[in-house]
Amino acid sequence: MASTVLCSIVSAEEEIFSGQVEMVIASGTQGELGIMPGHTPLLTGVKSGPVRLILEGGAEEIYFASGGYLEVQPTSITILADTALRADDLDEAAAVQAKQKAEKELQDAKADIDFARVAADLQEQAALLRTIQKIRNKKH
Amino acid sequence: MANAKELRKQIGSIKNTQKITSAMEMVAASKMRKVQEQMARGRPYSDRIRDVIGHVANASPEYRHQFMVQREVKRVGYIVVTTDKGLCGGLNVNLLKAVVNDIKHKVGDGIEYDLCLLGNKGTQFFRSYGGNVVAASNHVSERPQISDLIGSIKVMLDAFEEGRVDKIYLANNIFVNTMTQTPTIRQLVPPDAIEDDSMSHRWDYIYEPDARELIEGLLTRFIEAQVYQAVVENVACEQAAKMIAMKNATDNAGDLIDELQLIMNNARQAAITQELSEIVGGAAAV
16 A cells, blocks of 8 residues: 555635645646655745645545645645635636636736736636646546 | 512613623624634634744754744733623633733743734723733724734734844634633744654755745745634634623523512512501401
8 A cells, every 4th residue: 555644735714625645746836746755844835726636545636726835744745725726616617717808908908907917817717727627637 | 669660660671681682692693603614714724834834943944034033032022812892701801811911920020012902902901001002903803804914913023023022922812612712822923843853853844946935925924824813713702702791691681580570579469468458457447
């Protein structure tokens, strides 16, 4: 049996996940990370994007985190997400719509908009869509 | 008879009071459920981030944020979270007593103190008690927002950065259950390291990208999360304490009414007996 490590994902609003996992795959600010039990202590930022957990026995679960921090201790992995969502809660239609709206706003140069805010919005919706697509691929 | 009339009036007014207190009890009960939920949802985050910060405090990093450095203590700061409104039993009194006790200890050791007060009751108390209040925020609503709290906390943190205070404590009520709320004073800055033997050796994190940036971001979130959670927890405590206080008041009003009713019935019966005996006495005399 593969060894496991305690992983918890918490957001400011609620606890999303807590349990034993074989591997955590998240997108850190410096690139994709795959963390297995016994990893050396690590502290890093998390970009908005999917967080994949390989559970005991190989089952996979996908969550969405929009930024936050990731702490790794040899015996525990903690993801402090700014907002995190269960994959089931993701709403693809809403994400597509929000992404299109952000894109439109960006193109509409005349409008008096906060460029940085919209760009960040767009990035987040794109990350959300990536997560949803990943879940789709898994199912088919 | 005048006595019976007076009693009837008294019973009427107590009944009205009882109606009010039982309505307040029900309002507090329904609010409590809501804030309790909010509190329970926020707890894992604030607990986890405290763990992480505890680990960071144990590490021996290349970069030490000034919030993490233990200094010689000459002056301390208290962030005291109280409720805005009264009618919640001994909740605020217990907390303020604990704070005053702590302050007395500190003053005894020659340490001075500054106060940052969140909530009306604390402000009222320290107005008469004295003490150097550097920041106060009086309207902490039932749905507190981090943005409302930031201002007052910032004053304290700035004082720490400038070296005017060397330690910051956070005082609030912890919600144990509906019946029990315990006043606690915890050290907020510099954060306490977690006592753990497995961490006693020299070690450090790998930081990606940069230790300074990461620790700064984490600390800001840590302090915000702790204070926010303290305020939310205090709101839950307030509603629970209010519910209990109002329930007691309603029960007491009920007891009082029973007692008065008995006295009134006695008086009425005595009046009837007296009247009867007067009639009988009168008839016998004829």
